[in-house]
Every structure is written in structure tokens, then in C-alpha cells.
Amino acid sequence: MNDWITFALPKGRIMQDSMELFSKIGITCPEMNENSRKLVFENPELKLRFMAVRATDVPTYVEYGCADLGVVGKDTLLEQGKKLYEPLDLKFGYCRLVVAEPKGMENSDNPLNWSNIRVATKYPNITERYFAARGIQVELIKLYGSIELAPLVGLSERIVDLVSTGGTLKANNMVEVETIAEITSRLIVNRASLKTKHQRIRAIIDGLEKVIGDEVRISQ
């Protein structure tokens, strides 16, 4: 199994986008098109394996070497800070990580005056670092989903969350105040794999680099 290459891909749209991009350099997996509940797909001819995992678990599988390569959002990488190579910006899955608050608050509230604020987010590490760098103390409330709900019910004043079109924020009567980072999907590589399988992995990186578009795009 040692000369196989294993990918960890996040289930869903990013997985489709990844496979679409990979197919341009001949990385395919017909088994994946069959409707199944499988989590591992193989292409024995090309000695390729694909694992469908949760997006936030992709860096873990790659860090521990269960997968050689992975595709994951920059938001997850920033949040987890793992020791991985991230050689390529794949330019899809574009969104922004923003600070948002209920509409109307901005009239009475100038970010320059923040000193101690309460923030709900899926990204406690990024949020803490971002505000600490600006000398603002935050009380963090870690949530696992529907972050926009927090200010509506008074759980927090603000949120830090991903925004792609802004539709969800609008629907919940919130506005963006600041952008923390622009996010796209990245190709990540296990450190040992890059060294021990450098020929195959180098070919993948160089190949993908040539077919990645210039424009970033939203994945929906």
C-alpha cells in the first residue's frame, strides 16, 4: 500500500470541486460516481485512494499520515495551526471570515471603542488571536452551528463567521463590520509524504498549479 497516494477530502461540494479540478490532470475515481455510502473510494489502476471525511477532520488525517494529501479551507488551517505543508491555493470555496453584528448596532458602535466584547464563533482560536492582536479582550462562546442566532437571542453581541454571498447575514438582519481573512480551499500535504513520495506528489502539485484558474470562486 506504500506506493499508493491517499487523499482526504471534505464531504460535499468541496469534494466535487476537488475531483473536477483533479480530473484535469488525470486524477479520477470512477467508483466515486456510483451512488453509495462508502467513505473510502479507490482507483487501483492509478493507485489512488480517496477518503470522505468531515472538513474539520481533514488536517488531522493528513497530519497523522493516514492521508498524504488533503483539501481543506484556509479557515480550518488557521484555526487548527497544524504542522502541514500547504503548497497550493486551489481558488475555489471562496468566502470571507468576518466579524458581524446586528444591523443598527453600527450606528451606536465604533470598532475603535471596543475593549471587552462577547463573541460567538466556530473559530475560537482565530477570534482570540485576531482580537488580542488589536488589544481587545474577548469573551468567547464556542458554537458548532447557526452562529447567526447568537446575537438575536442575546447570547453574544457579535459573531465571527464565514460569509460567502452574505445572504444568511442579511436574512438574519446582521451586517459585516470587519473582514478577518479571505478564505479559499488549499491543497495540504503530509510532511513525511512529501519527502518519501516526492516524485508523485511533486507531479500532482506541479500539474494542479497549471490548471488552477486565476479567478477565485465561490463553491455552492
Place this chain on the structure above:
Amino acid sequence: MRFSDPPQDSDLPKGVRDFLPLKAAKLEFLQQQLRKVYSAWGFHPVIPPQLEFLDVLERGLGEGLRERAFRFDDRQSNRLLAFPPDMTAQIARIAATRMSQMLLPLRLCYNGRVLRHTEQQAGKDRDIFQSGVELIGLDSPEADAEMIAMTIEALSAVGADRFTVDIGQMEFFRGVMDGLPVDRQQAELIADAILRKDSSELDLLLADTSISDRTRSEIQALPRLFGGREVLELAEKSVSNDRSRRALDNLADILDVLETYGVSEHVTIDLGELRGLNYHTGMTFQGFLPGLGRSICSGGRYNTLMAQYGLDVPATGFTFSLLHLLFALDKNLDQTIAPGTDLLVYSTGDHLRAAQKLARQLRQRGYSVARDIIRRRIDETLVYARQMNYRYVAVVATEDLEIELISLADSSRSRINWQQIQHPDFTLY
């Protein structure tokens, strides 16, 4: 499990563990194999102490290690003491002080344990088993190649079948960055992006600086300068400064020596590998096994370290992390390490003398033999012997009667008499 369950009163702090016989045997095997390689290359062991004065120790520690030492007050001296977090600093101190009058080069090796604070993260060891060598007083590609060749021999000796030793050169990066109009913080961010091979981040960082286009493309090439020997030619084309070129010449010389030693097939090059940038002065390397994300050994040149202890001579060396090695090779070692004991001697009656005599005779012949001192039924002894990995059970009655040998592998029984054991050609199996 309930969260209200109190922890057992005999638990251990995080990051340390007990090694039961099988694991302990494997660790010992790894240590022995490494020691054999060190000895074959003419290295001699030194044993540093497990306590040092913090201020003395700190002089020889790189930035990342300084804050990771366990430290405390010493009532005897009123100074701060530390448990060493790394043995290289200790070997440097010993060589520069106690051995400073000796002729160079010094070839020293060590096997020991160090303690380190780690982030509060699961699975990170605080009790670290190190094994390594220091080659002191030589500044030449041949000395660096010696470290790499020894590492490769050591990896073969412990039974690793597929592995890579990845070589870097800090001087290449320093040459590229020399005299650039960036401040310290920017330089660190650039180094970090290169370390992660994050080209897009690197582009963003460089866009904010007034670096010339030529140098910019030199820096942008760094995350991709990894692979086989061809990397040197690629790099040669991408840089124009002398310092980086000297670094490439140095690597080429090292690779030539490695070719003579016949170990080139295991070697890769990565000029964007900047781990230990503040500590290493030239060539660096790390050993990788497929599927294990972290390196199992690391080494390189540190020509400024010895001067910290008053002897300004160059040095190079490497360290193995034995627990990483054990983790990676655990399954392979199952085949190498046969745990257990040759023979358990069971006495059927009250004539214990016969059983004791047999045990003594077989030990003298080099077998490992234990006496089943407890009085119990033979079937109970067999259950015990099986669990404890004995190979045979000897059932002894008296010094006149034959001895029954029961093999635990296949439960076969055979008989031997006392004269047979005396015979010079006697073997148990």
C-alpha cells in the same frame, strides 16, 4: 464512565508512561542497535547528569527549547536548576570544558532521557528518549556526510525498510535573505510561509515589500526546491548570490561522499526546510518513514554552539527520538523481538534440589531459566507459562528420573535424561 468518577490514586501525569516488558524490550533493542552503529563509526559514549544549572544549560539551547525546560530552585546553591530538555547542549558543555585539552575531532555519543514541557495536547511526550552523536572539531562536507550516512545505517539497523533522509542547508536561505529591506518580523513571516510551502501566502507577504523582482523570484522559488539531486541544479539557476551558491557547493560535496558510502538512494533535498533556523549554521537533515507525519530523527551543523561554552570549534551531530521510532516500527519489531524466557522448571514433588540443579545447569549453558517456585498443579503452571511467554516447561521429579519437556508452542512432550544435559552438544531446541 461518569465524569464524577474520581481518577485512580495511582495515575500518572500527562506525557509520561510506563513501559511494560514487551515495549521495554523493543526500546532496549532500538538503543542497542543504534549504539552498535555509533561504535562501528568510532564514537564513544558519555553520560551527562540529569540536573544542571539553568543559566549554564540555557546557553546551549535553541530558542524553542529554552522555555520548555522544567526548572526549580536549588536550596544548596540558591540557583535555578533545570532538567535538561535536550542532550546536545550538555555534550557541548562537556566537550568544551572537561575535554577542552583533548585533540580534535571528538566523536561522542549518548543515550538518555530528557524532560520537556509540551503544549497541553493529547499524546505529546514530556519524557523523551534521546540517542545521538556529536562530531566536534570538524567543519567539512565529509563530516556532515558522516552524520547522514550513520543515520541511514542506524535506520537500516533498527529494521526500517523504507525511509528518507531529507537534507537542507540554512545558508542557502540566509544568502537569499541577506541585506533585504525587511524587518525581523517580516523575515520571520516569510520564513514561516516557506516552511509551510505556502506559495500564495508568500506572494502576499512579498507584495508588501520593496524587494527587487530578481530577489523576489529567488524567494518564491524556495517552497518548490525539494526533491532529488536535480534540486541543486534548479537552485543553481535560481540564485545569484555567493552565499547561497557556497551552500549548494557544500551540499553537492556532501552528496558525493554519500554516493561513495552507497546510501544516496535514501536521500532527498529540501532547500525550503527551515526548521531550527536560529540554531543551525549549515547543513540540516531529518529522517522520515512513510506514513508518519513527524520526523524520527534530526541533525545538522551548529558551528556557534561550542563557543557558548568557551571553545570556538565547529560541530555537527544528530539525535534520534526513540519513542517516535518505536511508534513507527512497533509492528516490525514484533518479528524481531521474541519476548519471553526459554524454560520454566516445575517440580513434581518435594525434591526441590533436582529442579534447582537443572535450572542452574541450563543457565550455565546460556539459557534463560526460571523456577516455578509456587506449589501448584502442572496445568496451572502451563497456563502461567503460556501467559508469560515461556518456550518450554520442564517437569522434574528427582535426580534419577527423566525430565519431561513440554513445548508451549505446540504442546508436544519429550523426555531427556540428566546425562544428555551434560553432553557438550546438548541443545534445548
